[in-house]
Amino acid sequence: MKLILVDDEKGIIKGLQKMISRSIPECEIIGEAYNGVEGAQLIQKLQPDIVITDIRMPKADGLDMIKILKDDGSQTKFILLSGYADFEYARRGMHLGVQFYINKPVDEKQLRDCVHQVMELIGKERAKLREVDDLKQEVHSRIQEDVLREILDLGSDQTDLVEELFRIAQIQTEGTSFACVLLEFDGNFDTLKEFGLQSVYYQIDNALGQYQSVYRFRYTGAQVAVVVSHVGSIKYEELVGTIYFMKEEVYRELGLSMTVGIGGLKKQAIEIGQSFEEARNALSYKIVKGAGAVIRFPEIVNLTRQSHLVTDEMLAKLETSLENMDEVGCVDIIREVFRGMEAQAGVSPADLQLHCLNILLSSVRKMSFQQLQQNDFLSRHILSLESISRFRTLEQLEEWMVEVIRGIISFKLKHNIPKKKVIIEEIKDYVSTHYNEPISLADLAARFFISPHYLSQFFKQKTGDTYVNYLARIRIEKAKELLENTDSKVYEISQMVGYIDSQHFTRLFERLTGCKPSEYRKNLPKI
Incomplete structure (x- = not known):
């Protein structure tokens, strides 16, 4: 605690200095003054925690000095040195909020006890202020999280509202680059809770500390959304490398494994929703890349290109039949697709596998992660190029595809998922x-077993x-x-x-x- 002494008698100040150095080593005397005017100036300059001051002094007495400082907003605590004849002064001191008095001549034990009481009061007040600050920060973090959820769900077609939401969240947008990342931890949210989200957030913040601001919050289930913002540009390959490092650190420190989708870099705040959609899209390729992968949006773009063998019209018909749980219709479309493949000369096994992959991605892209995780059939048959490569003939591929489609429909019927x-x-x-x-788009999508991206599109449609x-x-x-x-x-x-x-x-x-x-x-x- 920092302390200043104010008294017009140098002998009293020297005596106080000796007693404080002997009995109250936790206090540091940072200054002395010999009248109220000098005292006010010194206290305003040095901002001590405690001031011990005489009442009767030339130029300005102790109470005049205290009033000047109180009017100036000083939070310093004052101890008045008073004699038995100074009752009227003491009463004026009470009106100024002074609670502590020491009678002259000063007794060392009385001085120590009084200063300790003041220190205890200061400690309690500071603890309360910290609680208030923590509460304010918690409320601000909640507001930021809610606002970011809303921004991510809005998309990029409502510029004015998105800009207003950024102002509410107090997130700088001018001259700032953004990138969104979506983490999906193995297991469910209960598994994640065992380790504590704060422990996960600490690892994220620590790994991404080179960037201006990092916002992270639980998105849905065992998924955590991360928004990285940085004044100036972000180097994409460096960000990807940092994400790999973060993934390894989370596993090393917490034993948690994850799959990661990384969206593209955006130069405008309005595009943050697009980056998040890209991250979500990249993460959906977990069924292709396998659990534990770090998947960048640019690398999946080529995989999404459809060949003329499997037309958009065929895939749209398949999606519609799946949504309406029309097993016969789905099987008919699969048969039609494979008859087209048979008629195509010179198609390599790799091309056939890629066509099947496109069909599978179309089949499951509207399913939520929760739905995919709960689907026993799909969890036994990993939907990846590696698993598809086991089948060497069109007939084998066709029957496996039909089995997968039937497994999806069976799951929907079992869980009473409503038709489109x-x-x-x-x-x-x-x-x-x-x-x-607090029902975000992601929470709603999880409840109704739909992917958030599809729900967003379908709802607006x-x-x-x-x-x-x-x-x-x-x-x-x-x-x-x-x-x-x-x-x-x-x-x-x-x-x-x-x-x-x-x-x-x-x-x-x-x-x-x-x-x-x-x-x-x-x-x-x-x-």
């Missing part, structure tokens, strides 16, 4: 009931709106009902409908209704 034509209504009903919960906008409108309608029928404060209503940040809620309310929540309530018709 009814799933949107079930999703809308769920959102209408659970609007006040069927409703004409993005999921994020749809959820916002549901929440604002509920907020209007609460404004009309309750006396709850705006910030309380914000939390009731699922928004932690009441300022974001207010801006969103105004954007969708044309007025602020307080104005909406004020303009309600009087009954």
